[in-house]
Amino acid sequence: MLLVPCCLGTHQLISINVAAGVSNICDDVEFMLRMKPGIYWRICWGIVTPLLMIVILIYALVNMEPETYNGQLLPTSAYGNITNSFTFFIRMH
Numbered sequence: 160m161l162l163v164p165c166c167l168g169t170h171q172l173i174s175i176n177v178a179a180g181v182s183n184i185c186d187d188v189e190f191m192l193r194m195k196p197g198i199y200w201r202i203c204w205g206i207v208t209p210l211l212m213i214v215i216l217i218y219a220l221v222n223m224e225p226e227t228y229n230g231q232l233l234p235t236s237a238y239g240n241i242t243n244s245f246t247f248f249i250r251m252h
Contacts, residue, residue, distance in 0.1 A: 165216045169212040169215075172209055173209060176205065185200070
């Protein structure tokens with residue numbers, strides 16, 4: 160199931176960007192590598208990657224189909240992991 164890892168990855172990416180910020184991440188990279196990251200990396204870390212993760216998450220939600228096992232539909236209680244993954248977003252606020 161793609162939805163749970165996608166939710167967790169999106170949450171982690173957004174929370175790191177909000178908590179640390181791209182400039183602090185670039186400062187840490189510069190400290191470790193003794194090279195300042197270029198504008199390409201700043202744009203990727205700050206804009207491109209978060210937007211792509213959100214687009215993938217929305218795509219996974221739109222194209223979600225009922226879970227099956229050996230051709231039989233699983234009960235709706237099997238979707239508990241989906242609602243559990245969204246609690247991370249609720250706790251963020």
